[in-house]
Amino acid sequence: MKKYHQIADAIRSQIREGVLPIGSKLPAETAIAEDHNTSVPTVRQAMGVLRAEGLIESRQGIGTFVRETRRFERRSRHRYGGARARTGLLNNTFRHDIISAGPEPAPERIAEAMGIPTGTDVIVRRRDLYDERNELQEIGASYLPADFAAGTYLAEPKVVPKALFRCVEELTGKRYAYAVDHWISRPAAVEEAEAFGLPLGAYVVHIVHTATDDDGDVLEVSESIWPADRLAFIDEYEIPSEAQPGALKSDI
Template identity: 70%
Template sequence: MNETGARLPKYHRIADALREQIRTGRLAPGDRLPAETAIAATHHTSVPTVRQAMSVLRAEGLIESRHGIGTFVRATHRLQRRSRNRYGEARGRDGLLTNTLRHEIASVGIEPAPEQIADCLNVEAGTEVVARHRRLYDEEDRLTEIGASYLPKDIAAGTYLEEPTVVPKALFRCVEDLTGRRYTDARDQVTARRATDAEADRFGLPLGAYVLHLIHTATDENGDVLEVSESIWPADNVIFVDHYPIPAGPTGETGSEI
């Protein structure tokens, strides 16, 4: 256990251990969890502490209690993000990129670009951009994603993209229509980090929970940035899927890779 983990409350460490068993399949959907007394004995703690851990997992939607029977692992439906094929799929249909989720526009307006976003836009931090902040909800109306799109003012200012309403089709198609320029290249940068207090509160996450933070940069054929967007998900709720051809020979790309 690392030093940070050792500082977490006991109930949080128990929740982490059970969550890992669920993630790896040692506890599969439908499996009954051991009795609270057994879990307490395993972790050398008290039953009330175990109940706190169970409350964390229940709030995350990982387990459910059935009165008079026990506690069971819930069947989970993780969101799948298929980054490489998203644009092509959206060109062939109407609606938004994530059209299975309910979109809510939290706020829209001109605001200074945060440092990390400004860096992707190739502008100085604090440069004004049009920002569209959104929240996405699943079929049970649970918050699944917090996100935002940042657009250069010369693209979006004074257009319907400044209105606090959900756009009628994928945002990139709206930008293409307004500018006559085409999205031709995209770069995704994903970071795993601990949730901020505000993020934990919105998602209903426990102390120390992780989120995945994606920053997506899209450029046109001249390499000019058309849009930078960010998406934040609870780390346990999303899977990234990528399918791509493998080059037959050297590509000339360099750099450290995992």
């Protein structure tokens, strides 16, 4: 095992065992190098590993600290039902900043989900979501068919008065009935890493959510991007007691 991995393992163990509690400041790199009989560049490699794991963070001019590893839970199967029972947005945990709203050509991945040609104009609502500490937690966008959303308040860069799906239902007279979520884990793009304050090489989770009505018509496709170390997915479901010959195959 390389030396910097040994150092990272040692510090990781100290964090997990509470020797270095959340919020505590790590010793100077020179001190860590002396303790492990190695060089400062090797220590910096170890620090890079721990930053990529989300265990530590550097504060300019102050030092390096053990980071709070808080994970937000997403329970996809319960989100719509919960939102129908209350006022406000579908995600009412965070502050919503609407970055833009209006017509844009649908990129290939969205066009495929909507069943339209790539480049077809759709109404896109782009948003950033911030927690109570004003820290960016989600980069998101909703793509809506222009035939019902164009020229409405959904094409204006303002926070909507209720959950977006309820606004769509009111405008169309249709009801959200079925959803498919595609989850992708990938390295953050440069601009995403900068926005989230992540080191280059850190991973994000990219969700593409497609919602349709009873007839299978797409009412909305949305994307959400989260730092991978801040999110936990909770999926609760009944286990069939009988064989289901027509069930879709799962690779894992």
